[in-house]
Amino acid sequence: MSNVSEAERKLRIDLAAAFHLAVANNLHEGIANHFSAVLPDRSHFLVNPFGLHFSEITASNLIVCDFDGNVVRGDGAPAASAHHIHAPIHRLVPRARVLLHTHQPYATALAMIQGGRLEWALHTTCRFYGRVAYDTDYDGVALSDSVGERMAGILGHAELLFLGNHGVMTAAPTVAQAFDDLYFVERAAQTQLLAMSTGRPLALLAPEMVEQVAAQTRYERFELGYIERHFAAQKRLLDSAGCIYRQ
Numbered sequence: 001m002s003n004v005s006e007a008e009r010k011l012r013i014d015l016a017a018a019f020h021l022a023v024a025n026n027l028h029e030g031i032a033n034h035f036s037a038v039l040p041d042r043s044h045f046l047v048n049p050f051g052l053h054f055s056e057i058t059a060s061n062l063i064v065c066d067f068d069g070n071v072v073r074g075d076g077a078p079a080a081s082a083h084h085i086h087a088p089i090h091r092l093v094p095r096a097r098v099l100l101h102t103h104q105p106y107a108t109a110l111a112m113i114q115g116g117r118l119e120w121a122l123h124t125t126c127r128f129y130g131r132v133a134y135d136t137d138y139d140g141v142a143l144s145d146s147v148g149e150r151m152a153g154i155l156g157h158a159e160l161l162f163l164g165n166h167g168v169m170t171a172a173p174t175v176a177q178a179f180d181d182l183y184f185v186e187r188a189a190q191t192q193l194l195a196m197s198t199g200r201p202l203a204l205l206a207p208e209m210v211e212q213v214a215a216q217t218r219y220e221r222f223e224l225g226y227i228e229r230h231f232a233a234q235k236r237l238l239d240s241a242g243c244i245y246r247q
Contacts, residue, residue, distance in 0.1 A: 034082035049076030088148030129214035133158035176231035
């Protein structure tokens with residue numbers, strides 16, 4: 001990576017770490033799914049080349065595409081669905097500089113339920129209040145830009161998109177923030193499904209309490225630096241295990 005800027009090098013390392021953290025937390029499907037991050041020039045993005053397992057991704061083997069999905073640097077090409085989902089969203093939603101798309105088990109299970117939604121019955125879930133959107137128009141594998149364009153329109157100002165009968169996607173300005181959301185939506189979905197499995201009604205929080213906790217967790221995430229500290233801690237775990245993501 002000697003021929004890239006320091007900003008790109010750091011972005012590559014963080015995005016590569018996200019792939020390995022997805023493996024460590026069972027948020028992946030082998031060579032399926034895709035993560036992307038817009039480069040500092042704001043006209044190209046990093047993405048994983050099709051065929052590499054998430055555990056094989058390194059900072060140096062990420063490829064660079066333009067917003068039309070054309071590969072401009074690196075070996076290989078993105079999966080067709082990565083091309084047709086990530087390129088249109090990056091093009092149409094400039095604030096979505098990082099997109100992490102997975103079929104992680106618990107959040108995806110929630111997306112399989114008729115009318116499945118995050119329910120405001122848990123402290124952890126409240127962190128997503130006012131930040132979630134739902135795409136319920138599943139139309140098969142993403143083989144045209146119209147799919148990503150539809151997702152971009154639904155995403156709006158949200159930072160978490162549930163894809164009905166499909167999976168989830170987080171959208172954020174940084175890899176750390178996008179991964180933080182990916183990690184915690186899985187925890188929230190897992191806990192909600194466990195509670196639902198009892199057959200007992202959920203103890204929903206009052207709207208004013210949901211808003212209060214959302215504000216409190218927003219303060220923790222941004223003012224107290226929770227997002228960056230969480231991601232740094234996760235990367236330390238990778239480093240201590242001798243992970244290859246920095247290569």
